[in-house]
Amino acid sequence: MNPSTAGARVLLDELVRLGVRELVLCPGSRSAPLAYAAHDLDAAGRLRLHVRVDERSAAFLALGLAKTSRRPAAVVTTSGTAVANLHPAVLEAHHGAVPLLLLTADRPPELRGVGANQATVQPGVFGDTVRLALELETPADPDRQAPAWRTAAARAVAAATGALGGAGTAGPVHLDLPYRDPLAPGALAVDPHPALAGRPDDAPWVTLPAPPAVLDGAAAPLAHDPRTLVVVGELPTAEHRAAALAWADHHGAHVIAEPGPGTSRLVLPHGDLLLAATDWVGEHLPSRVVVVGRPTLGRAVPALTRTPGLRVEVVTSGEPGADGWADAAHTAAAVHPFAALRTDGEGQAPTPFAREWLAAGEAVAAALAPTGDHLDGPAVARAAHEAVPDGAALFLGSSSVARDLGHGVARVRDAVEVVTSRGLAGIDGCVSTAVGLALSRSGPTVAVLGDLTFLHDANGLLVGPDEPRPDLTIVVVDDDGGSIFTTLEYGADELAGPMRRLFTTPTGTDIEVLCAAHGVPATTATSAEQLSALVARPSEGIRVVRVPVDGAARREAGRLARETVVAALGGRD
Structure with a gap:
């Protein structure tokens, strides 16, 4: 088959072998080899194809497909401004640790910088907001290049899923794919290289490890303190949130949590509103606030962490985005890896300090109980x-x-x-x-x-x-x-x-x-x-x-x- 068709088919075949099941395609000419390959995989029932006309919406669709499934979804575009339209979703996936594959068709090197239509500098366009950026070699000799295409697919999936670093390091990956004419499928070649067909029995070319569990890794367990308040902010996965709430339950510590999956008996109702009672909070200050993830709603939590004499400790879920750990108020006295939330031994009942805050939360919930049918x-x-x-x-x-x-x-x-x-x-x-x-x-x-x-x-x-x-x-x-x-x-x-x-x-x-x-x-x-x-x-x-x-x-x-x-x-x- 012609080199561009071979390059696209081998790459998508390998991504499917590695677990990709959703692909969002935006129409374009330079991306035609990828479009035909995706269509054939969809017809064979090996992946599900979604076609959208707006690249920005397409990228967010892929993000939504991957957000809770944690299985990388791919988005395919043609060259030029189509690629730039992916950037908002790339940023969200970067900071939210969502596995996203960006497959951007490109002009071959000889058509860059010479005034060719719809050609710009695509390699590196997303800067440091992607976990991995690769420009694959322009297809020319499929027999020689096919193993490298399959290996690149493995590197892309490993980086997108955090297979080598944990779910907190998942995120977007950019593969820039230059294609030369002809771009439409051609006749099949005779006796292709084995790499064009892939490993037998649909096995991947490179077998990847499963992403580590959220509490994997060596870390000293976070110590118990009976006057601890836990703040649970934005986290990459439901498993991260469950581990944070389980640690609080184990230590009998009350929690202020942003909306998210999973519940706990120790989550304070209307927690951020409770912090508005600054006199009461001042009379019931914790000795330590443990912040897990990134608080993103309102100013009450950052204001609390600025309280003089209050010890603030941060638990990070890996390297979420470019932030390292969440400390916008610059008050953290210690940073712990997520594995520090591992729980050992027998759990604690809610501490007397936690019960005071929980009683306050119940009083707040009763006072804010809805009355009437007014809609706001x-x-x-x-x-x-x-x-x-x-x-x-x-x-x-x-x-x-x-x-x-x-x-x-x-x-x-x-x-x-x-x-x-x-x-x-x-x-x-x-x-x-x-x-x-x-x-x-x-x-x-x-x-x-x-x-x-x-x-x-x-x-x-x-x-x-x-x-x-x-x-x-x-x-x-x-x-x-x-x-x-x-x-x-x-x-x-x-x-x-x-x-x-x-x-x-x-x-x-x-x-x-x-x-x-x-x-x-x-x-x-x-x-x-x-x-x-x-x-x-x-x-x-x-x-x-x-x-x-x-x-x-x-x-x-x-x-x-x-x-x-x-x-x-x-x-x-």
Whole structure:
């Protein structure tokens, strides 16, 4: 066969042998060899092909396919600006430790730097945000090159999955693939080199080790301290979060946790809101705060870690992204590897100190218990959370929605898997990520997104008639803009003049009409009862439920919630 066809087929064949089962393809000419190879693998049932017209959405779709499955998903593009459109998802995968394979077709070296159409410098385009970047040799002599193509596939999967370093080191990998004409499949050659066919019995060319378990590795166990508060932030996998919560349970330590999979009896309800009662917290200070992962929601936890005399220790999950370990407040006195959360011996009952905080958490939960049917951001998150079926995934968009669940729900249900994209916490690509998440699971999936988050990735609704379609319900909290900014300093009365235009940026978009243009059914819910009924009903394909709320009321609602918490804990701020 012609060299370009051979190069593409060998590479994709080897990736499938190594466990890749999902590939997202964007149309293009230079990537034609990869497109034909992917089509044939899809027809043979060896992988599932998804075709998208927007590279940015395609990359986030691949990210969603890999996010909880932890199996690397691939995205294929042609050369030029198509490659640059992958960068937002690359950054999210980098900081969120999501295994992502970027297969970018390229012009051969002789067509670079000479004014050739759609040619730019692609090798190194993602800088240090990829775990591995390889430019494969331009196919010319398949008999000689095939072993190197298969080895490159193994290196790519090992780096993307963290097979040699642990799940915390998983992330994006870039393979730049130059192809010369002819790009369409040609006639089969006679007596090809054995490497073109691969190892017998579909075995991989290089057998890789399984990624180490999250607690593998040598490390001194983190010591017990009866006055420890544990903070669980963003972590790469559900296994990391489970290990963090298990360590807290074992030591009887109470936990402030960001939304995520898994629950614990020691997670404080509305934990970050409890920290608003600064007088009470000051009278019940821990001697040590153990931060596991990256806190990403709000300023309460960083403010606590700046308390003079408070010892802060950080547990890192490997090398997540470029951050090393999470210490934005620059207060950490010690850093521990994740294996330090290994538990030995008999566990502790909740310490007396933890019981004081847990009692305070119950008082806060009682004071914030919902009354009436008024819909705001926390009420929408609460209604969706309570209505999703057991075994469902609940995907939360970035910005306000990720906070709304913690403010609206005292404790996450054991039977609901909460998923967020908090690697960089961008609002871009969330529709596509939710679609990918839904396609990677067998159970129901519900996404709750703000209106700007939804509109920013409206192209995620572009799913062609021949493509696999997920069963996904998208709940859009429509406050006609970014109401989260009203809760920050920009929302002060004296800055009200430019606030709307510069920060909340209302669009006036009719979401139901937009969905209709994509052939996606959409409806509006105006009560918690309506919303619950719609979310509880199984979805066939993608559907959208719009919930209008008053964004202007968010700042005042937040102030009243903080006052309620303070009053519940003694009435002094």
